[in-house]
Amino acid sequence: MKNCVDLILKWYNEQKRPLPWRRDKDPYHVWISEIMLQQTRIEAVIDYYERFMKRLPTIQDLSEVSEDDLLKLWEGLGYYSRARNLKKAAIKIMNEFDGVFPSNYEDILSLPGIGEYTAGAISSICFDLPEVAIDGNVMRVYCRVENLDLDVGDPKTKKLIGEKIKENIPASSGDFNQGIMELGEVVCIPGGVPKCDICPLKYHCLAHVNNRECLIPRKGNKTKVLEKEYTLFLMKCGDKFAIRKRDNGLLKNMWEFPNQEGFLTYDEVKKIIPGIQSIKLSITNTHVFTHRKWFMNSYLIEVEKEFGDYLWVSIPEIESKYALPTAFMPFFEEIKKDY
Numbered sequence: 001m002k003n004c005v006d007l008i009l010k011w012y013n014e015q016k017r018p019l020p021w022r023r024d025k026d027p028y029h030v031w032i033s034e035i036m037l038q039q040t041r042i043e044a045v046i047d048y049y050e051r052f053m054k055r056l057p058t059i060q061d062l063s064e065v066s067e068d069d070l071l072k073l074w075e076g077l078g079y080y081s082r083a084r085n086l087k088k089a090a091i092k093i094m095n096e097f098d099g100v101f102p103s104n105y106e107d108i109l110s111l112p113g114i115g116e117y118t119a120g121a122i123s124s125i126c127f128d129l130p131e132v133a134i135d136g137n138v139m140r141v142y143c144r145v146e147n148l149d150l151d152v153g154d155p156k157t158k159k160l161i162g163e164k165i166k167e168n169i170p171a172s173s174g175d176f177n178q179g180i181m182e183l184g185e186v187v188c189i190p191g192g193v194p195k196c197d198i199c200p201l202k203y204h205c206l207a208h209v210n211n212r213e214c215l216i217p218r219k220g221n222k223t224k225v226l227e228k229e230y231t232l233f234l235m236k237c238g239d240k241f242a243i244r245k246r247d248n249g250l251l252k253n254m255w256e257f258p259n260q261e262g263f264l265t266y267d268e269v270k271k272i273i274p275g276i277q278s279i280k281l282s283i284t285n286t287h288v289f290t291h292r293k294w295f296m297n298s299y300l301i302e303v304e305k306e307f308g309d310y311l312w313v314s315i316p317e318i319e320s321k322y323a324l325p326t327a328f329m330p331f332f333e334e335i336k337k338d339y
């Protein structure tokens with residue numbers, strides 16, 4: 001790997017993508033982009049990032065934003081606890097660091113929602129500290145360059161690779177960390193065949209030299225996915241629909257359409273919902289989370305009058321104020337059609 005450091009830096013400085021959070025080294029910009037990038041592709045993050053920065057241009061703005069506004073900005077990105085942690089961290093920065101983003105690794109790591117990877121990325125990119133940021137891309141490139149048949153799903157592998165890379169981390173650590181990650185994303189790609197013919201490391205990469213690049217890295221056993229079935233009640237009264245806040249479990253405190261576990265029949269629904277004027281089966285959707293899969297059926301139900309502890313709101317109100325998790329968006333799109 002030692003021989004590859006300068007090659008990675010040179011490649012990065014020539015090839016790096018012009019991304020909005022790379023316009024400067026402001027830790028607020030890098031922090032928000034890094035948290036967003038943990039959830040989705042770079043192309044998709046750009047719009048979210050620009051919108052977020054327009055609405056909340058400073059750490060103080062983030063510390064003062066209402067939860068509903070924050071979740072609305074995050075709508076579609078998933079993992080809403082990450083958005084809430086952003087606000088908690090912004091409040092901590094305002095209270096404990098005089099509103100200035102901390103500039104040493106330990107203080108950065110102490111912020112809610114910031115783990116070793118993000119602390120390493122911010123420390124190196126914004127402050128050129130000799131810290132590493134190890135993600136799946138970095139592990140793949142490292143294992144291939146060194147021809148190591150390690151299980152990248154094992155935390156010990158991550159720790160080992162972090163220590164090894166740190167031994168050779170250059171002064172421009174931020175460029176190096178971003179370079180090796182980007183090389184993994186666009187050249188030394190996961191799945192399929194890496195693009196060794198255009199790789200700056202091709203003469204030093206032991207996996208490539210030994211024709212083993214497609215065998216590395218090894219992956220451990222996949223975590224079992226927990227599957228659940230739900231029935232959603234898309235209840236309409238006049239021009240209002242019932243929504244409620246989830247009070248526990250996955251997506252806690254997010255808005256959702258009322259629902260019940262299991263696939264319910266017409267008769268079962270009629271026993272639960274009072275004052276039904278009409279009922280029809282609506283769409284189904286399957287949503288896959290990291291370790292869970294939800295199979296969802298739904299009924300479109302018109303009711304005589306509003307009831308229960310639900311919030312009865314119009315479609316434009318849901319659109320402007322209440323963030324629905326991605327899992328429920330297809331149902332929202334469906335009820336919008338007849339609105």
Ligand code: SF4
Nearest residue numbers: 188196199202205213
């Ligand atoms: S030569 Fe091929 S396998 Fe080796 S680092 Fe480059 S793209 Fe990856």
